[in-house]
């Protein structure tokens with residue numbers, strides 16, 4: 001039996017709770033949150049994607065207000081770190097030093113230096129550290145990667161990704177909209193597509209980004225072109241300046257030489273393949289969502305280290321590097337090379 005704890009019982013903590021409970025051979029033994037109201041079932045702390053709502057039964061689960069106390073008192077094998085982003089590094093390092101495997105939500109950390117500290121801690125601990133870049137596990141994104149890599153329809157001509165939300169209007173005043181605690185829109189929202197572009201095509205050579213500020217500061221919307229030194233056009237757009245009735249949207253279009261793939265979260269046919277022969281068909285994907293698949297993968301890697309990691313800590317750190325270059329490019333108004341974010345002076349970037 002794998003004994004698991006959850007640190008931070010807000011929107012994502014509840015999502016992880018739901019996913020862990022669905023796995024066989026797992027016991028959610030403890031949860032921890034600094035705010036006692038987090039355990040109140042009337043607390044409808046909703047995020048962008050449905051799935052974490054509804055009551056949870058914590059009757060056989062130890063409840064703590066503090067991670068240190070939870071680590072000292074409970075016999076756990078692994079933890080989900082689902083606290084606000086500015087606490088990812090310190091919580092992850094503490095849990096690894098206590099000998100636990102760690103699944104930490106994305107983004108890895110607020111900056112490259114914090115991310116590096118997490119990598120050093122996992123190397124000392126010989127435990128598993130996985131960062132919650134759930135798009136690598138999202139069924140339609142997984143299927144699109146499979147098709148691109150199989151090469152049946154030729155090479156990629158263009159790929160565009162979009163992620164738009166009403167976060168800033170809905171969550172104004174909290175840690176989410178405080179750039180120093182969440183990293184703002186680029187690090188909180190847009191990094192999902194940055195990481196997927198990285199997963200699908202590898203590290204770009206450079207990025208060209210354009211951004212629009214929110215009235216109270218910070219980038220509210222941005223678009224980036226990722227340069228791979230070849231002819232394909234890869235673009236991702238992210239923004240959280242939409243108004244609440246808009247809700248949330250994630251989409252992509254991938255133009256191949258002999259087919260088009262397109263995904264829309266809210267369409268009945270979510271992932272479509274249009275071929276040169278004039279047929280547009282629905283592509284059936286695995287059930288479930290990226291959260292449940294990433295948590296199952298993490299559990300699997302704890303049980304068998306020979307299972308190849310879909311995301312290593314170094315991968316997550318490299319996604320932070322790409323994002324640091326995107327921010328710098330938007331600030332300077334010109335193309336920025338990724339290798340600029342390798343040296344010591346840039347350790348605090350992002």
Ligand SMILES: NC(=O)c1ccc[n+]([C@@H]2O[C@H](COP(=O)([O-])OP(=O)(O)OC[C@H]3O[C@@H](n4cnc5c(N)ncnc54)[C@H](O)[C@@H]3O)[C@@H](O)[C@H]2O)c1
Pocket residue numbers: 007008009010011012013032033034035038045047048065066067082083084085087105106107132134188
């Ligand atoms: N993978 C995704 O799609 C996805 C979606 C949403 C959020 N996230 C990430 O998950 C993390 C959490 O986001 P959320 O939406 O759940 O936020 P949230 O505000 O709903 O929940 C965070 C919880 O952590 C608790 N907390 C704060 N400080 C604490 C401390 N010191 N010790 C223990 N608990 C503490 C808060 O009381 C709150 O209940 C963020 O890093 C965010 O970027 C990922």
